[in-house]
Amino acid sequence: MRIVKTFASGIALVAVLGLAACSGGSGSAGSGNIFGGGSGNQKQSTGGLRHQPKPEEKRETIWDLFTNVDDPNTTVEVNRYIWNASLDVLSFMPVQAADPFSGIIVFGYGRPSGGGTAHKATVYVRDPALDARSLSVALYTRSGPASAEAVRKVEDAILTRARQLRIRDGKL
Incomplete structure (x- = not known):
């Protein structure tokens, strides 16, 4: 029984030392202090115990990996002319999946008019x-x-169509 208590005490000590090592000592914002401590002139986060770093702040501890510092309104930009040209050029294929945020279009099998071979594509x-x-x-x-x-x-046809769409929009 005494061995179990000693083992549990050892684990608790390792956990406390691990958390203390992450604190950085100053308790300031971004210092890794997960309990939000610090000087009186800093604002406390109302969302929980942990400091929520701003997107421009760098992550300093392993615990900062678990905070969501990414802006949810930021998206990956894709060229809309290439996107629309891909849909135009490969219109003979059914669209199985499309994600405009990542820029991926998955087409199913389709035969071009006048062609004998069925194709599928991923753009x-x-x-x-x-x-x-x-x-x-x-x-x-x-x-x-x-x-x-x-x-x-196919790539040349898509790029040619994208340029045509861009020129058409420039004449508005």
């Missing part, structure tokens, strides 16, 4: 610039990946 628009590096296309047939030439033709 990834990863940058707000109207540029070839902003677009990535994965094209598949029922027998496997499509040729590099076919992928390049």
Whole structure:
């Protein structure tokens, strides 16, 4: 029984020392003091015991990983012309999934008019610039990946259509 009490006391001591090591000693905002202590001129967070760092503050302790400092209103920007051009050029394929926040469009199998082979595609628009590096296309047939030439033709068609959409909007 005495061994169990000693073991429990040892674990409690390790936990206290671990928390004390995270405190940084000053108790100031951003110092890692998870109990929100500090000098009287600092504002306490009303949302809980832990200091909620501002997005521009750097994380200093492991405990700061568990706070949500990311702005929920920030989204990944994608080029709207490339997005719309992808939907236009690959309109013969059914859209299975689309996420405009991450820039991914997943198309199901479809046959182009006048074409005999069914294709499916995944389009990834990863940058707000109207540029070839902003677009990535994965094209598949029922027998496997499509040729590099076919992928390049689809990418060129999407970029050409995106430029046309951009020029049309510039004339408004």
